[in-house]
Amino acid sequence: MLLMLSEKGKYASATENRRFVWSEIIWPLILELNDVVFTLKQFQDRRDKICQQHNLSINVPSRGLASLQQKGIILKEGTIYSIHYKLIPYMRLRARCDYATAIREVRLK
Template sequence: MLSEKGKYASATQNRRWVWSEIIWPLVLEVNDVSFTLKQFQNKRKKICQEQNVSINVPSRGLVSLMQKGILLKEGEIYSIHYRLIPYMRLKAECDYSTAIHEVRIK
């Protein structure tokens, strides 16, 4: 994940990676709109080991996804934006661009 990109491009790359490799697969795995910090940490550890990625990358990506409103946090529980629930119910692919588009629709 090391790159010569600028700060903002790098943050977007982190968000995209965390969403597609960790968060969305985890949501489909638990088949629920929410997951715990522990579930995220376990999934993150597994994916980072498999892909040989620093564990710091997904941590920044998680915070970034919350800032974008794709993820919401209440205590130790994270949940997806309500507009993403139909994708989860259908077990549909929901890439980062779809997620950000859905969240930004008023």
């Protein structure tokens, strides 16, 4: 999955960034911590590791994190980030929760 230099429009690129950040950084971090919250430092450490593995600029995941916040999947309170409460059962079951599942769960009323 290559990001950044894409021939896609800006909305498709933003979605691609969100998908990447969710599947490669945030969800594995949540499962690793076995907690619904994480700090910016924990995110940055994982981001740096993933960016190095994929030879990416850190700007891509940073935009993805902000975009996930705008979508309501990630919530920020002070310096602590958390996942939306409807995603907690997936974490407890250690289930696979891809971006499509996350966005669908958050949007369900």
